[in-house]
Amino acid sequence: MAQSVQNLSVLTASTSTSTIVPITIVYNTGDNAWMMVSTALVLMMTPALAFFYGGMVHNKNILNQLFLSIICMGIVFCQWVLFGFSFAFGPAVSKGFGSFKWACMLFGEGTFAIITPALISGAVAGRMKLIPYMIFIFVWTTVCYDPLAHWVWGDNGWLKLLGTLDFAGGTVVHISSGISGFVASIILGKRYDVGSHGQAHNLPFTVLGTSLLWVCSAGNASGLAALAMMNSNAAAAAGLMTWVIIDAIRGSISISGACAGPIVGLVAITPACGFVQPGWALLIGVIGTLVVYSGLQVKKYIGVDDALDCMFVHGIGGIAGAFVTGLFCQARVNSGGADGAFYGRPIQLWYQIAGILTTIAFAGLCTAGILLPMKYTIGIRLDREDEVLGLDHTAHGESWEAAEPGVRGSISKVEDVEVGEDGIIQFSATMSVLQQIMPNFRPQLRVADGNLKQQPPRLSIQKVDYSNGGTGFVLVPETSSRASNGNIISKL
Template sequence: MRILAFLVLSASAVIAQSTSSSATSPVDSGDVSWVLISSALVFIMVPGLGLFYSGLAETKNSLAMLLVVMLAFAVVAVQWALFGYSLAFSDTSVSTFVGNFRYGALLDTMETQHPNAPTIPGSLYSMYQMMFAAITPALFVGATAGRMRILPTIVFVFMWTTVVYDPICYWVWAPNGWLHNLNVMDYAGGSVVHVSSGATAFVLALLVGKRVDYGKRDYHNHNPTFVYIGTGFNGGSSVAANSRGVNAAYASNLAACIGGLVWMGLDTLINRKKFSAIGFCTGAVAGLATITPGSGYVQPGIGLIFGILASVVCFYAVKLMHYLHVDDSLDVAAVHGVGGALGLVLTGVFAQYSVTDVDVTGATAGWLDHVWVQVPVQLAAIAAVGVWSAVWSITFVLAINLIPGLKMRCNAEAELRGMDFADVGENAYPFVEYGKLKNDDLGQE
């Protein structure tokens, strides 16, 4: 009896201790591990994007593209720690438009949990979201590859992240954001990441201007292998090791696979190419950009529909940009901007309660479940994010160009010799001699 009593008391103490521990610290080690891994996967996407853009660029600009993507990451990481995270994800701000400085310098993020991620430390949630904040401006720099100087680009990135990205992030994902209150469905950044960067890419392509030899010669992607290595995405926005994370990863994978196949087929049939590796990778990225807003809200198999439509629509969006003579060097607006907007609309159509109700309370759905207001809400998000991004991007380009020494466009000689030579001072391939000019090659400034 004494042994039995001892066992009962011991078990009671363990249960009490466990209950007390869970009450004071709801952190789940499995969720922490999953989000740490997901954060690492998104970080890998940053040099991956650099390789993707470097491979698409010409040899003379390859190292500059690698560098500017990593510089954008570094600048945004510092901004995010100082005040960006607090502006974008404050859960104490009464504003529906932007956050406050409650978590400036990441204060109190280790001891608290964000309402969006109640089972992991706030610091980990901040780090995970920082990866998205850092890769978003890295997307739009591809629109002006080979002709936009690095220093003013980094100034633009800092200003853009503060005034454009952080408020948009708050609108969509913060507990009191106005689009969040309208029940906009953007699981992993169709509006926050892709529409915002696509609209900005379009503005930059127009305002910075065409390459000096645009339309006079063909541009050649210098390293398709880099493009292949840099193609990828992740499914960690569930911020928990749960079925929604599995769903998002699976739907994203299917959208990428079918997107790559369809784009390669269109390249073969319409552009009369062979089985293009770059075409496949571009289609995969279009599929990923399009499934981004819906990956956690639609059945995994619906990812195939997203991927097919993504490739067809974005493929012809690229053609439209060329027809309009908009020199978006790496087709950022047509792939990311159009893909993100398309994905938001498709999410409003295909989202279902059978998916959105999993691991979430108070979820909504789309037209398949007769929620007819959802597509108009999605369209409102596209319009608001697109206009906000474009207007501020125009403002920043005009302002930066007025500052001595910060003119965004390089001169014709630097452009023709390459940004590796002009801005970096190093060559990606030092054993290759390039960048020599004749006087009649310079064109007009």
């Protein structure tokens, strides 16, 4: 196997003399290559997350949801290179660029830093302004993620010195993002048309994202240990089967559940994957899935609009995984770990609880401390009309699907109407129902002059004749009058 060599000198001292002794550090190129491949796999998890989330939002926000994840790759990694890595792990970047060790570590740890705030985007889907979101990502990574990474993974981090175990990010990545997403959801408030977002609108996207996340989880831990790779896969498989079995018992096996199960399993095993035997990994996948599934059953009673269940999947799943790590970890599996409560050392459970509580408190306070001042200064919430119309149109000016012949074109005949503010909400709900019946049904809504009437209309559908020979439909309030300016208010 080819090897690379780095020559260094060490100063040794005795009572009478000082001697400079040359030493040689050897880097195995095969090991180096695998570390870089693993890092690339973790980097791919962020685009995978974009597809996973993108498939679960309303079709008017698919492109925006993809953007919310992808933009983290730019914002966070620039921050990471400039100063984030130094904050989290100590060495100045300018001193590390000449060393393969620091270059590989900077890149590898940076991929974890990227995906963590991207996870938060699932909680705020469909209702947060873009510029405030990007500011939040930058500040949150600096004041929340970087310190947590140092405390848990840094050589002198106090949680690491205490004995808290987190192999691949149960606390640093998942609990922090889950809690932050929950707090952000509270501060932002509920979506105006939340009732129309209850079902995933592009399940193939979600399946694709799930598959990529599962495959890329190999790099999430196996850059450090082959056992971690096997444990991650075992927990994902157990999570999948557990969710499917529960769905079967309840009467309907859903593809969305089959996607959620392995993700929950991967979240739960994250802190433990390098410290437990494969049998325990299977059990951790089952436990994590049972806890998260149970939590989702009480979600409607909490009253917080966590759009894509970030708090439950990542927050609760991460908490469950970090806790059971204190039960099942073994020092003989990993010399860098410790024996857990099941192996005669119950104190490890308390170390895990300390890490969990610290992460919950710190992430929650940081998120509130960032978003509350922004809320009352620059504003973080979309206008009602923009939110109901969807961010693909209002923020990006794009559509996620290509135009279909005979559908888009100039309009030669249409009934123009005024729609009240409450009618906009009713419009969105009506469109959601129609889309369940006609999958290719793609509504758009525009407001004339921004003048809205408060009286909620009764809605009916009228046919539209296009100049290019195509046909469409207009949603018309039966009790409203013709608009004076001739603009189209709503069209399909």
